[in-house]
Amino acid sequence: MLFRPAGTPSPQAREYIAQGEAEGVHQAYKCRVRKQWWRVPLxxxxxxxxxxxxxxxxxxxxxxxxxxxxxxxxxxxLTPAHRDLARELLPLAALNSVTMLGAEFTGRAYGGGLLKMEPGEAGLWAMPSPRIVKQARDALIAVRPQVAGRLRNGEVLEAAKLVDDALLIRAVGMRRPDIADIRAARQALASHREARSRRGTR
Incomplete structure (x- = not known):
């Protein structure tokens, strides 16, 4: 549970704060820079x-x-004009091979082979347009249960193939060979990121 008392802390909360100070928690970096070291900014x-x-x-x-x-x-x-559509479908629509390839360019490789996405980078990350998402709405809704099942099993790439069919092929009109090339490019970049991580641990 997040300790964040509203208003003036109660006597019990004051005791808890004093315990944290006795243990030196208030000297930690993120605590030192706060006006009230124990109040997490939200x-x-x-x-x-x-x-x-x-x-x-x-x-x-x-x-x-x-x-x-x-x-x-x-x-x-989200902007009000696109909030309802994006809340309903953007997490699903974003799981397509073009967007996944874009993440490899926009994000940065981090320790352990992780792909890190900071807010400034996320602002540059290519997403399907509202028009395309709306156009693909019925097809996306139809594959959503199957996509959820693949994700539960850890089959991210298989889930993305279902989204590709609904979004990239049916709505955008892309050709399957072109999508196969995009998947291969994304896999090559992801493999390079993972290989760099393994070399760094030797």
Missing amino acids: VSRADLLLTYMNADTPRLTTKTAGALHLNSVHGVY
Whole structure:
């Protein structure tokens, strides 16, 4: 549970704060730079969440719980004109081979072969346009249960193939050989990222 008392801390909260000071928690870097070292800063509720340390590819998810987020994920805020459509379908539509390839260029390789996506980089990451997502809506909804099943089994690339069929082939009109080339390019970059990580641990 996040300790973040509203208003003036209660006597019990004061005891807890004093315990943290006795243990030196208030000297930690992020605590030292706060006006009240024990009050974690919060941002407004986001529409979507974006993973930013990924072994395979960054993922978007619609936040339906109304919960606040800390810095273990990024919050994504949508414009009113596109909020409903994006909350419904963008996490699914973004799991396509073109967007996954773009993540390899936009993000950066990190320790352990992870792909890291910072907010500034996420702002440059190519996403399907609202027009294309709307055009592919019925096809995306039809494959959503199958995509969810693949993701539960850890089959990200198989899930992406289902999205490719619904979005890239049916809505955009791309050719299967071209999509195969895009998948191969994404795999080559991901393999290079993972290989660099293995060389770094020797």
